[in-house]
Amino acid sequence: MDAVEKKEAIKGGEFLIRESEAGEIFIPEEFSEEQKMMAQATQDFIDHEVTPVIERLEKGEYELGEHLLKKAGELGLLGISIPEAYGGLGMNFNTSLLIADILGSAGSFSTTYGAHTGIGTLPILYYGTEEQKQKYLPKLASGEWVGCYCLTEPDAGSDANSGKSRAVLSEDGKHYILNGQKMWISNAGYADCLIVFAKIDDDARLSAFILERTWDGITMNDEEIKLGIKGSSTRQVFFNDVKVPVENLLSARENGFKIAVNILNIGRIKLGAGGIGGMKEVIDLSTQYAIDRKQFGISISKFGAIKHKLATMAIKTFATESLNYRAGQNIDDKIAALIADGMEENEAKLKGIAQFAIECSISKVHGSEVLSYCVDEGVQVYGGMGFSEDAPMARAFRDARITRIYEGTNEINRMLMIDMLLKRAMKGELDLMGPAMAVQKELTSIPDFSNQEDNELFAAEKKVLNNLKKAGLMVAGAAAQKLMEKLSHEQEILMNLADILIEIYAAESTILRAEKLIQLKGEEASQRQVDMAKIYLHDAVSIVQNAGKEAIYAFAEGDEMRVMLMGLKRFTKIDPMNLKEARRRVADHLIENKGYAF
Amino acid sequence: MKILVCITHVPDTTSKISFTENNTKFDISGVQFIIGPYDDYALARAVELKETHSASVTVLNVGGAETEPTIRKALAIGADEAIRINAEPTDSFFVAKQIADVAKDGGYDLILMGRESIDFNGGQVHGMVGELLDLPSVSPVMQLDIEGNTAKISREIEGGKESLEIGLPFVAGCQEPIAEWKIPNMRGIMSARTKPLNVIEPSDNEKKTALESFELPAEKNAVKMVDPDNVSELVDLLKNEAKVI
Numbered sequence: 054m055d056a057v058e059k060k061e062a063i064k065g066g067e068f069l070i071r072e073s074e075a076g077e078i079f080i081p082e083e084f085s086e087e088q089k090m091m092a093q094a095t096q097d098f099i100d101h102e103v104t105p106v107i108e109r110l111e112k113g114e115y116e117l118g119e120h121l122l123k124k125a126g127e128l129g130l131l132g133i134s135i136p137e138a139y140g141g142l143g144m145n146f147n148t149s150l151l152i153a154d155i156l157g158s159a160g161s162f163s164t165t166y167g168a169h170t171g172i173g174t175l176p177i178l179y180y181g182t183e184e185q186k187q188k189y190l191p192k193l194a195s196g197e198w199v200g201c202y203c204l205t206e207p208d209a210g211s212d213a214n215s216g217k218s219r220a221v222l223s224e225d226g227k228h229y230i231l232n233g234q235k236m237w238i239s240n241a242g243y244a245d246c247l248i249v250f251a252k253i254d255d256d257a258r259l260s261a262f263i264l265e266r267t268w269d270g271i272t273m274n275d276e277e278i279k280l281g282i283k284g285s286s287t288r289q290v291f292f293n294d295v296k297v298p299v300e301n302l303l304s305a306r307e308n309g310f311k312i313a314v315n316i317l318n319i320g321r322i323k324l325g326a327g328g329i330g331g332m333k334e335v336i337d338l339s340t341q342y343a344i345d346r347k348q349f350g351i352s353i354s355k356f357g358a359i360k361h362k363l364a365t366m367a368i369k370t371f372a373t374e375s376l377n378y379r380a381g382q383n384i385d386d387k388i389a390a391l392i393a394d395g396m397e398e399n400e401a402k403l404k405g406i407a408q409f410a411i412e413c414s415i416s417k418v419h420g421s422e423v424l425s426y427c428v429d430e431g432v433q434v435y436g437g438m439g440f441s442e443d444a445p446m447a448r449a450f451r452d453a454r455i456t457r458i459y460e461g462t463n464e465i466n467r468m469l470m471i472d473m474l475l476k477r478a479m480k481g482e483l484d485l486m487g488p489a490m491a492v493q494k495e496l497t498s499i500p501d502f503s504n505q506e507d508n509e510l511f512a513a514e515k516k517v518l519n520n521l522k523k524a525g526l527m528v529a530g531a532a533a534q535k536l537m538e539k540l541s542h543e544q545e546i547l548m549n550l551a552d553i554l555i556e557i558y559a560a561e562s563t564i565l566r567a568e569k570l571i572q573l574k575g576e577e578a579s580q581r582q583v584d585m586a587k588i589y590l591h592d593a594v595s596i597v598q599n600a601g602k603e604a605i606y607a608f609a610e611g612d613e614m615r616v617m618l619m620g621l622k623r624f625t626k627i628d629p630m631n632l633k634e635a636r637r638r639v640a641d642h643l644i645e646n647k648g649y650a651f
Numbered sequence: 652m653k654i655l656v657c658i659t660h661v662p663d664t665t666s667k668i669s670f671t672e673n674n675t676k677f678d679i680s681g682v683q684f685i686i687g688p689y690d691d692y693a694l695a696r697a698v699e700l701k702e703t704h705s706a707s708v709t710v711l712n713v714g715g716a717e718t719e720p721t722i723r724k725a726l727a728i729g730a731d732e733a734i735r736i737n738a739e740p741t742d743s744f745f746v747a748k749q750i751a752d753v754a755k756d757g758g759y760d761l762i763l764m765g766r767e768s769i770d771f772n773g774g775q776v777h778g779m780v781g782e783l784l785d786l787p788s789v790s791p792v793m794q795l796d797i798e799g800n801t802a803k804i805s806r807e808i809e810g811g812k813e814s815l816e817i818g819l820p821f822v823a824g825c826q827e828p829i830a831e832w833k834i835p836n837m838r839g840i841m842s843a844r845t846k847p848l849n850v851i852e853p854s855d856n857e858k859k860t861a862l863e864s865f866e867l868p869a870e871k872n873a874v875k876m877v878d879p880d881n882v883s884e885l886v887d888l889l890k891n892e893a894k895v896i
Contacts, residue, residue, distance in 0.1 A: 086720050087723075087840055087843075087844060090724060090727060090835065090840045090843075091840055093724075094834050094835050094836070094837070097834045128834060128837060133837065142841060144837075646667070650681060
């Protein structure tokens with residue numbers, strides 16, 4: 054199989070049972086000159102348009118968000134994923150992730166942008182009829198109209214399908230009469246076009262509709278007073294006998310839940326990527342502050358405890374970045390392969406993304422939690438000033454918090470990724486059973502004590518990664534076997550399994566990125582990235598160890614437990630390295646470059 | 652109307668500046684390059700004139716292949732075509748000579764550039780180009796409007812502002828607020844790759860200067876804070892430590 058075929062054949066979730074190669078993954082250092090120029094133009098937009106008004110935006114001048122969206126539209130930033138035929142640019146998925154990444158440092162506006170270009174626009178792009186697309190997409194791509202997505206209700210959050218909003222066909226059959234209430238609707242204050250989910254009559258599942266703000270019967274509450282992203286418009290929206298023309302039903306009746314799920318898959322990985330811009334901004338600010346701040350007569354950036362923080366922030370960010378663009382390219386490759394096989398473009402895009410839904414969930418959880426880590430340590434580096442609204446960390450800290458909640462809470466996403474993995478195994482799409490059985494067999498055999506020197510680059514790290522996968526398969530396989538359908542009710546164990554899965558993917562993506570970087574730029578130029586990858590792997594091993602132990606304690610006992618704990622110990626072995634010195638090297642690189650420069 | 656905009660490829664203003672080879676070479680590792688900010692304004696005005704006066708805009712840079720991303724950015728902002736003179740821009744005269752040699756047969760109505768680059772800040776190229784082409788040159792131009800064959804210009808002078816009229820063609824060294832600074836839009840970026848970028852070899856290698864070495868400015872000392880009530884300490888410090896009074 055040649056390299057291209059190999060890439061196309063990669064399946065979502067397969068990383069757990071397959072040894073990936075550096076050549077197969079895309080790394081952000083490979084972005085083209087054109088993509089880099091787009092990223093720079095996006096950064097210029099933030100610096101020249103968003104940053105100067107961010108304080109006013111935060112203080113409640115919500116209309117600035119709408120104004121900024123229109124400016125972003127003029128620059129083409131709202132049409133990245135929209136085909137040229139509908140006024141967009143038709144760029145690939147990874148480019149849209151890159152733009153989301155950069156815009157991640159735009160505070161509240163990042164949510165305004167994400168809600169418009171993602172959940173506010175994509176349902177029409179992917180599920181709209183030709184007429185619907187012609188009518189709405191050019192306006193959404195240019196920023197003439199703002200989009201929003203109305204799914205959540207007061208009693209229907211994570212359990213979205215339980216919403217009470219109802220649509221009933223009018224007697225003349227020309228309209229649906231829509232009634233209901235939605236909440237936490239981003240961009241509601243200035244949205245012109247609303248994607249609304251409601252059940253028709255007594256349907257079991259949701260349907261989706263496209264509404265226009267000017268139609269009678271749509272009202273809104275005042276702006277919500279929120280913990281963070283204060284500049285993003287968030288309101289409750291009420292629908293009171295709104296007449297929705299039948300042609301504004303989106304896709305088929307009862308197809309709404311599917312739309313919601315598929316669109317959220319995209320939203321999730323974009324949110325993961327969107328964290329990166331925020332992380333880098335926080336690292337840059339913290340590094341500069343640490344350099345400038347003097348205590349005991351010297352710059353606090355010279356203290357080991359501060360270096361540890363700066364380095365860890367950067368290492369985790371490097372990992373988020375690595376896994377996001379790896380998954381993004383997998384999605385692009387899959388889409389291209391499906392189109393080449395004759396599939397219609399939109400269907401191919403949805404199928405390509407759905408294939409990597411596990412990775413999308415991983416991206417969302419990892420990205421939002423690394424962002425949380427960075428803003429928390431950012432506040433700590435700033436010390437007392439970090440607690441003051443006069444310094445930028447307080448806002449970053451508040452703004453980051455929502456990312457662990459929206460687009461599916463991190464708990465829902467953790468459960469989903471394991472659920473999807475097991476379902477794919479049961480359907481025979483992923484052969485988890487074979488490798489899991491092999492691990493079981495290995496458990497009762499004599500351990501491999503061979504310590505032969507392998508000079509291949511990252512040979513030791515790859516062995517560790519392979520073993521982590523074995524640990525994951527052992528724990529997940531045993532939990533599934535033992536608990537069967539009860540596993541879905543043992544959420545604590547699912548969280549443990551998800552942590553293992555996330556860390557394996559992140560660590561592998563990071564190691565493979567460092568390996569590919571060496572291939573591209575040589576060892577000398579990649580030393581810090583190698584440090585970062587190795588440190589991340591060590592941290593991942595600890596997480597897998599702890600999560601594995603907790604899970605095993607919870608569902609196994611007696612000899613079975615002892616055998617598994619021994620296996621876990623065997624599969625989470627890693628050679629010692631001086632992590633302190635490695636972190637210092639990473640921190641010194643940050644300090645020397647006054648920020649994240651990898 | 653034909654406009655030639657000359658741009659420099661310079662380190663971003665936030666770059667870390669260091670030198671190698673015994674302080675004779677600027678270390679470009681890790682440095683991000685941009686269009687010279689003053690040149691960027693000249694380009695922005697040219698692109699505005701393109702819309703209002705259906706002008707064609709050619710962008711020119713003297714530099715090696717590594718400057719092409721910067722040139723592509725100028726194309727993304729709105730220039731129609733580009734010329735790269737394949738040579739290291741060693742000094743102002745050399746650069747001016749290259750520009751003049753290209754421009755003399757180009758039939759340009761306007762030759763715009765920044766008032767100065769932001770790496771060597773010579774601020775001489777526009778004057779030299781004017782001289783070499785026997786054209787008027789004006790700098791720093793902060794406002795530029797075209798009516799027929801005449802340009803209305805306003806420029807900063809010592810203690811005030813000067814408004815003048817000048818016939819085309821001429822050379823202008825520009826600075827803000829001559830135009831609204833432009834961020835390239837995504838469509839412009841995508842079309843930049845299809846616009847022509849012609850590489851030509853330098854006409855000659857005559858230089859008027861030779862570089863001996865670079866030197867970084869001395870590091871700033873730490874700021875000493877003096878209590879506002881303690882004027883005598885301030886006087887003492889200014890007199891005995893800073894030795895300025």
